[in-house]
Amino acid sequence: xxxxxxxxxxxxxxxxxxxxxxxxxxxxxxxxxxxxxxxxxxxxxxxxxxxxxxxxxxxxxxxxxxxxxxxxxxxxxxxxxxxxxxxxxxxxxxxxxxxxxxxxxxxxxxx
Amino acid sequence: xxxxxxxxxxxxxxxxxxxxxxxxxxxxxxxxxxxxxxxxxxxxxxxxxxxxxxxxxxxxxxxxxxxxxxxxxxxxxxxxxxxxxxxxxxxxxxxxxxxxxxxxxxxxxxxxx
Numbered sequence: 695x696x697x698x699x700x701x702x703x704x705x706x707x708x709x710x711x712x713x714x715x716x717x718x719x720x721x722x723x724x725x726x727x728x729x730x731x732x733x734x735x736x737x738x739x740x741x742x743x744x745x746x747x748x749x750x751x752x753x754x755x756x757x758x759x760x761x762x763x764x765x766x767x768x769x770x771x772x773x774x775x776x777x778x779x780x781x782x783x784x785x786x787x788x789x790x791x792x793x794x795x796x797x798x799x800x801x802x803x804x805x
Numbered sequence: 806x807x808x809x810x811x812x813x814x815x816x817x818x819x820x821x822x823x824x825x826x827x828x829x830x831x832x833x834x835x836x837x838x839x840x841x842x843x844x845x846x847x848x849x850x851x852x853x854x855x856x857x858x859x860x861x862x863x864x865x866x867x868x869x870x871x872x873x874x875x876x877x878x879x880x881x882x883x884x885x886x887x888x889x890x891x892x893x894x895x896x897x898x899x900x901x902x903x904x905x906x907x908x909x910x911x912x913x914x915x916x917x918x
Contacts, residue, residue, distance in 0.1 A: 698847075728906065737809075737895050737909030738848070781848070785902075792863060793907065795848040 696721045698784050700796035707803050710771050715799045717782030718764040727765050728793065729758050730781040738781055741767075772803045807831050811896050811910035818886045818917045826881040826913050828896030836899045837879040838863070838907065839871060841892040848895065854879055855902070886917045 701716045719727065726745055730738035742751045744760035751758050755776065757768040767780055779800050783793040812827045828837065839851040850863030854873040868890060870882045879898075883890060893914050897907040 726905075730909075735912070737897075737911050740906040740908065743906055783848075792850055792853075793848075797845060797847040 696784060696786050696792075696794040698782055698794050698796040700780075700782050700799050702799060703797070704800040705802070707769075707772055707801070709773055709803055709805050712768070712770045712772070714769070715767040715780055715782075715801070716764060717767070717796055719782075719784045719794075721784035721786045721794060723786050724784055726785045727760055728783040728785070729765070729767055730783065732779045732781055732798070741780075769801070772801075774803045774805050777801055777803045809896055809898055809908050809910035811894075811913050813913060814911065815914050816916070818883075818915065820886060820888060820917060822886050823882070823884050824886065824915075825883075826894055826896075826915075828879045828881070828898075828910060829877055830879075830896075830898040830908070831877065832898060832900070832908065833876070834898035834900050834908075835876070836902060836905075836907075837873065838897045838899075839869070839879065839881045840895045840897065841865065842895060842912075843892050851881065851894075886915075888917045891915060891917045 698719045729741040732738045742758040747762045755770050759766045779798040781798045782796040809830045835856050838853040840848045842848050849865050852871040857876040860871045872880045893912050896910045899905045899907040
């Protein structure tokens with residue numbers, strides 16, 4: 695059974711304090727590893743897709759990386775507006791087009 | 806540029822009542838999905854569609870039905886609501902299958918009392 699596990703469940707940072715979020719996965723035949731951001735009361739918003747080990751993608755203060763077993767979302771010098779829940783999801787392809795989501799990491803950045 | 810629009814945003818139902826949640830997308834996407842999000846559970850796929858006129862079961866389909874009569878619309882029905890269906894429901898669409906990015910609606914918060 696496909697599984698995606700995110701850690702930590704919650705993370706508090708001071709503004710400017712860099713850190714990383716972890717997403718470990720056991721998804722057979724991974725066709726894509728996704729990162730989404732979700733603000734309270736809103737739907738998830740797409741951030742990145744990673745397809746193969748060694749791949750990296752960046753967007754402003756965020757950088758996502760992928761290995762054969764896990765993905766990291768690195769946050770450099772975060773700002774309060776980066777506070778959100780970050781979701782990781784894996785797609786195993788096949789015929790069901792199913793994304794398996796992790797439970798998310800709630801990030802709070804204090805000014 | 807609406808993207809994915811869900812109707813309604815909030816709803817309270819009594820046990821046994823029925824309702825339909827409407828999802829509309831204006832991006833000409835082939836694939837559409839219904840998820841539910843519960844505290845501590847993450848997002849779980851209820852049903853999905855790979856094109857107009859098609860539907861398929863996801864991870865937690867029991868108690869729900871769906872229809873995709875038009876490419877832009879995906880309806881989620883609850884025939885006899887139960888308290889266990891209290892949740893936040895999200896519709897999403899994508900141009901390709903699960904290996905492509907999905908665009909989500911704003912969600913519908915449903916409470917069944």
